[in-house]
Amino acid sequence: MTLPRPPPAGNGNPPWHALPVGDALACHGVDANNGLTQEEAAARLERDGPNRLSVQPGRSALQxxxxxxxxxxxxxxxxxxxxxxxxxxxxxxxxxxxxxxxxxxxxxxxEGKAEAALAALARAVATEVTVLRDGRRRRMDAVHLVPGDVVWLSAGDKVPADLRLISGKQLRTVEAALTGEAAPTDKHFDPLPADTLLADRRNMAYAGTTVVAGQGQGLVIGTADATETGRISGLIAGAPExxxxxxxxxxxxxxxxxxxxxxxxxxxxxxxxxxxxxxxxxxxxxxxxxxxxxxxxxxxxxxxxxxxxxxxxxxxxAIIRHLPAVESLGSTTVICSDKTGTLTENAMTVTEIWAGGEAFGVSGQGYKPEGELRLRGEIAVPPAPTLGDAVSGSAGDMALGTALRETLLAGALCNDAALYHEHRQWQITGDPTEAALLVVARKGGLDETTLHNVFPRRDELPFDSARQTMATLHAIEGRSMVYAKGAIEKLLPACRNMLAADGSEAPLDTAALEASAALMATRGLRVLALARRQLAAGDELTEAAISAGMVLVGLVGMIDPPRVRAVGAVRTCHAAGIRVKMITGDHAETARAIAGQIGIVKAGDAATVLTGRDLARLDDEALKAAARNVDVFARVEPEQKLRLVRALQAQGEVVAMTGDGVNDAPALKQADIGIAMGMGGTDVAKEAAAMVLTDDNFATIEAxxxxxxxxxxxxxxxxxxxxxxxxxxxxxxxxxxxxxxxxxxxxxxxxxxxxxxxxxxxxxxxxxxxxRGIMHRPPRPPGAPxxxxxxxxxxxxxxxxxxxxxxxxxxxxxxxxxxxxxxxxxxxxxxxxxxxxxxxxxxxxxxxxxxxxxxxxxxxxxxxxxxxxxxxxxxxxxxxxxxxxxxxxxxxxxxxxxxxxxxxxxxxxxxxxxxxxxx
CATH class of the missing domain: 1.20.1110.10 (Calcium-transporting ATPase, transmembrane domain)
Known part of the structure; x- marks a missing residue:
């Protein structure tokens, strides 16, 4: 039997994300309704090998x-x-x-730095998967997956191989370990331009990432070393000591x-x-x-x-895994830092709310529900967890709650995430964006468990990537109330009015809303709109119910915020003559905003931010100049991080690289000293690094x-x-x-x-x-004897x-x-x-x-x-x-x-x- 082997990307052949679903299936000779036969899958397994990354042995003890x-x-x-x-x-x-x-x-x-990075990468691939074979779904070890298999994904699954998504519903994945972007990614199934960057390939799912919502089907287009994770393992193996x-x-x-x-x-x-x-x-x-x-x-x-x-x-x-690395930090002239989880908390956090024509700031970071909501320096909502009139009052009282309270209530009820305290840490399940809404609700005194008991959910419209909105229906003393959240450009046209500060309805001030949303966006915030609509008892929740007649209750702006101690640490590094550069897979505006807040660039300045697409157009000499002069790089792919580190080293810089994800591992190994995050970092990053921070805090690097x-x-x-x-x-x-x-x-x-x-x-x-004064000296010149x-x-x-x-x-x-x-x-x-x-x-x-x-x-x-x-x-x-x-x-x-x-x-x-x- 001659097995179809699809042409690789490049050499005029389109990459998988640029192919329509039908063409991708045809390349693999597979029917989406039946999958491969067992015989054909066995032959492909013999040809391509198991879905397990190659591991190169390190030096023996005798050597x-x-x-x-x-x-x-x-x-x-x-x-x-x-x-x-x-x-x-x-x-x-x-x-x-x-x-x-x-x-x-x-x-x-x-001595004895363990070369276990590739073994850690192998562990990053899921061990079990639901696959379609001979027209039937079956569970099997992911090691037996082959190109052409059709696999099923659902919330909580780890993606077992690189997939071209072919169908699904409200599928969302978290790809921070691979791309550096903290927010979940909404998936779709249409072809994309061939030059689409890795982090923007919404019709793909990659090995080692996690499904946080929805379900879908994907065509396996790469296993083992042929996956993006496998390609990164090759970069790690190719990076010299x-x-x-x-x-x-x-x-x-x-x-x-x-x-x-x-x-x-x-x-x-x-x-x-x-x-x-x-x-x-x-x-x-x-x-x-x-x-x-x-x-x-x-x-x-x-x-x-x-x-x-x-x-x-x-x-x-700071745990040192390789002795000479102790001294390397003292010689460091440049620190290249990942953003997500290193300079930031790696936890989506609501920092601003616009409600009733007023702007509120939210204190506190991460998923710990401690903080205050402030309006012009005054505490707007007490931090103590009391529900007040929103629970104990009548339905009428509930309807007339303040705009701020209604915004918090909408975010907590129109929500599928969970927040809980375990092992002395606050943890979440579900979408990090939704978890951020639960946290801010608790800061405002609203506990989601109590809310769901008082206002039980009767129906829901799950988030849909086309309408970019989620809605839930709740019973309130014989009446029905719809709460919705979504992108402002989708939800705002469906609103006829907005809530005033006191909770009464007022004409929609579109200009003020859009100006507030734009201001939040310039600060790198992700903006969500929240709205409500009262239905008659017995009315059902339909698409039509949320397409018109809604009342806007507020806007929330959230971001993965910078660590508090990182600001002082960056300032100290600058005083010590060490430049700090941010190299992240996140969006350019988010990277610029965080860099300004931390002090990598001057806040408010139109600092230059180069993206991965910009870097791809630079030759080696131009890249050296960019690496020297630019301090913020966004939407950067793993090999580009590696290339930036090499460009700095070629100019005589002693480079420290920090990171926590799989995508950081090649650059961590290439750097003069790689620094991984011990709490939130992947095993891959830890094994590739020479030093591990047990508190995941950039400030520890200063020490x-x-x-x-x-x-x-x-x-x-x-x-x-x-x-x-x-x-x-x-x-x-x-x-x-x-x-x-x-x-x-x-x-x-x-x-x-x-x-x-x-x-x-x-x-x-x-x-x-x-x-005394050791941190006020410039770094030692790399060439000094x-x-x-x-x-x-x-x-x-x-x-x-x-x-x-x-x-x-x-x-x-x-x-x-x-x-x-x-x-x-x-x-x-x-x-x-x-x-x-x-x-x-x-x-x-x-x-x-x-x-x-x-x-x-x-x-x-x-x-x-x-x-x-x-x-x-x-x-x-x-x-x-x-x-x-x-x-x-x-x-x-x-x-x-x-x-x-x-x-x-x-x-x-x-x-x-x-x-x-x-x-």
């Missing part, structure tokens, strides 16, 4: 572990261990390999350090051999220099510093940026502190070879210094609190001080006739003493020691104390003397060591002050 051993500096350590083993220095070799393994284990445990600013800079830093170390080691070997030393001895010296110059503790210190940052961020409601900047500062402090020791150790070895004297310090002693001080002295810097010229010069200065102190004391001990073990012990303690005092210098790289609160970081004092204890042990405890070739020294030597350390500290402070005065 991740071996990856820790391929860093350049680690390879030098491994080479040094091999050389020392070849020379018979088994203890030294064992210690070197021990350091390598410890670093690898730490890196292995801390982006190296964070920290990993990029540390890779450059390690590469430079590697060549310096190898150069010095080679120079040491050549000079020694030229002076007549044996090659074996010079190989030991070269290894000693390499081991001394390599900051062995840096990888572990970096991982632990970042891990401390992870813990700090978790307390501020995370502050933490990220502080963490980077602490890493630079650690590097500035640790490098002089390595530099000084290398200089001591080189100086000894040039001078033709015995090495003042052995490779094993060097490892002791590097590893103990890195843990006890270096790591406490990770606990340094953020310095880890250490600037000032800090490099300081590293050289401190390294020279260590060289002078340690080498000088070693030579002095020899002149006094002290043993080689004593001389080397003195030299080793000089290094540690200078490191201890330099640690306090490094608590601030710009300010003097006295400007830093002495006990703001008690870990510094604890680490210095423990380091002194260890130095006493290696100097005076026999087992350590034997293992490390050290020996006890006298008090005079300790006095000289202390004096050298204090002199070094004073010189460093003078250099700081000189820099400050020069700056």
């Amino acid at each position: 991740r572990f071996l990856n820790q051993l391929t860093e350049p500096l680690v390879l030098v350590l491994i080479g040094s261990g091999v050389v020392t083993a070849g020379l018979g220095e088994w203890i030294d070799s064992s210690v070197i390999f021990g350091v390598v393994i410890v670093n690898a284990v730490i890196g292995f445990l801390q 982006i190296a964070t600013p920290l990993t990029k800079k540390m890779a450059e830093f390690a590469g430079l350090l590697l060549w310096v170390i190898l150069g010095l080691a080679a120079l040491t070997f050549v000079i020694g051999v030229w002076r007549g030393e044996s090659m074996a001895a010079m190989m030991v010296a070269a290894v000693a220099l390499a081991v001394g110059a390599i900051p062995e503790g840096l990888p572990a210190a970096m991982s632990i510093t970042l891990a401390i940052g992870v813990s700090r961020m978790a307390k501020r409601r 995370a940026v502050e933490e990220g900047r502080g963490i980077y500062d602490n890493l630079v402090k650690f590097i500035t502190w640790t490098l002089p020791t390595n530099f000084g150790e290398g200089l001591v070895i080189l100086a000894a070879i040039v001078a033709g004297v015995t090495l003042p310090i052995t490779p094993l002693q060097i490892l002791w210094i590097n590893m103990t001080t890195a843990v006890l002295l270096g790591l406490p810097l990770a606990f340094e609190p953020a310095e 880890v250490l600037d010229a000032v800090l490099i010069e300081r590293v050289v200065l401190v390294g020279i001080l260590m060289l002078a102190g340690a080498f000088g004391m070693f030579l002095l001990a020899g002149e006094r006739g002290q043993s080689m073990a004593e001389a080397r012990t003195i030299a080793m303690n000089v290094f540690v003493a200078i490191e201890i005092v330099y640690l306090f210098n490094c608590r601030s790289l710009r300010l003097p020691v006295t400007a830093v609160a002495a006990f703001s970081n008690p870990w510094v004092w604890a680490g210095a104390g423990l380091q002194l204890v260890l130095q006493m042990a290696i100097t005076y405890w026999a087992p350590l003397n034997n293992a490390f070739a050290t020996a006890p020294i006298d008090l005079r030597a300790w006095g000289e060591i202390s004096l050298i350390a204090l002199v070094a500290m004073g010189i460093i402070e003078l250099e700081k002050r000189w820099r400050g005065a020069a700056g």
Whole structure:
């Protein structure tokens, strides 16, 4: 049997939404009344595969572990261990390999970003579906769906595949996870222009979206990887792993350090051999220099510093899934934020009401029924849930209720949604627009449950996409009252009068109504009109009953409102030199209004908003200019979000991308740091992101940026502190070879210094609190090195001080006739003493020691104390003397060591002050 295979969109072939229903069915060779036969469906399943997204496996645990051993500096350590083993220095070799393994284990445990985004996408497809096969409806697992199947949809269903809708009644879906638009989408079945954007394809339903009202039939036109969700999964899989600013800079830093170390080691070997030393001895010296110059503790210190940052961020409601992302936020220059659920509540909320010729503002956000209705600064309706005359009075009293009360009543009665409190949260079922009407009614003191008991529904006309109106009929003491809600352009022509403020009927003021609706629309509000009509007892609710003779009771304007804390967060980001850009799938006017309210653009300005259709016309260079200059992008599709992020990155920007939907996932993965919403976000977004906000609040990003900047500062402090020791150790070895004297310090002693001080002295810097004014600095330039010229010069200065102190004391001990073990012990303690005092210098790289609160970081004092204890042990405890070739020294030597350390500290402070005065 030859199965029909419809031509793909493109290459002159129309996309599915542009085809009439009959043509779409013909392309698949299927009859809408009978569906596919079981035999044909089985053959197509064999051809196209199951309706399940492909999942690519991540790296194995072994691969991740071996990856820790391929860093350049680690390879030098491994080479040094091999050389020392070849020379018979088994203890030294064992210690070197021990350091390598410890670093690898730490890196292995801390790494491990799970590549589960595609698995989460697979879970987004419905598991059960009603399908038409052999002329009969049957329930089956959605994994068995094939192109050409006819499926049935009803309220509450998750769409199981991409569908070309072919018939139905009042079908509405919520597609926020795919398109970014919070409001439900009304569906129809007529063909659309070929260039219609994804979010506007009203004759399509897409896998993973949800049906909230009505019912319908759809032709399966794409399953598994061929769905829009599958296409997004391909974008995620194709997005490369982006190296964070920290990993990029540390890779450059390690590469430079590697060549310096190898150069010095080679120079040491050549000079020694030229002076007549044996090659074996010079190989030991070269290894000693390499081991001394390599900051062995840096990888572990970096991982632990970042891990401390992870813990700090978790307390501020930001969960880090990938360690280097901790620092990435501190480097961020641009935040690209989704609107729905990130900058906004992701809950339709009534914010304005026009009734009786008066405008009311509504406070409160989301589905929590707390807030007030205000008129010109005065409370118009008490927030307490009392029904007043609307329930306890007579039918006549009810008819004469205020226009505002009647507007709230109409919205609550002409409504199929439900609002309930569960698990400490207010939740809804049904249409979010209708739920917003229930919430505002409760803010006005009207409870829908009580209303339905007092005014029971007798009949209804469900919402119809053609008339764009819903109506319900209620019994009121022997009379019938119709309440209707719908689009103002549909409902207004059916009205003969309107309610005045006191509830009496007045002539319809069309101009005032249209002006109020237009004003609401400019603020990005979705406007609904509400009307009523009294019928005679026994009259039925018909289309004719609501097509004329209605009385307009009011207008409501609703929007997915901005989060209150997002306004301050955006302001702080701007003060920190970080641009915030909104990239959303919602409508342009809504995006512009929200951007103005939050402060992304100036409120009231005619800010430029580019839509997905605008972006599609831009080449790469024009897109770069648009990405740089425009701050609001609307009606944007997933690959366009991805393209915008890449355009910003191509200009050297460090990009953070926030989002919560399936449509955000590719851009989340492509960004330097992807930030997903933990409460309202999809699993897809969470798995593609490097960071998850547990409170779904954009303001948490501000706190995370502050933490990220502080963490980077602490890493630079650690590097500035640790490098002089390595530099000084290398200089001591080189100086000894040039001078033709015995090495003042052995490779094993060097490892002791590097590893103990890195843990006890270096790591406490990770606990340094953020310095004042950290959020008033501009972002670090993306191309800036880890250490600037000032800090490099300081590293050289401190390294020279260590060289002078340690080498000088070693030579002095020899002149006094002290043993080689004593001389080397003195030299080793000089290094540690200078490191201890330099640690306090490094608590601030710009300010003097006295400007830093002495006990703001008690870990510094604890680490210095423990380091002194260890130095006493290696100097005076026999087992350590034997293992490390050290020996006890006298008090005079300790006095000289202390004096050298204090002199070094004073010189460093003078250099700081000189820099400050020069700056």
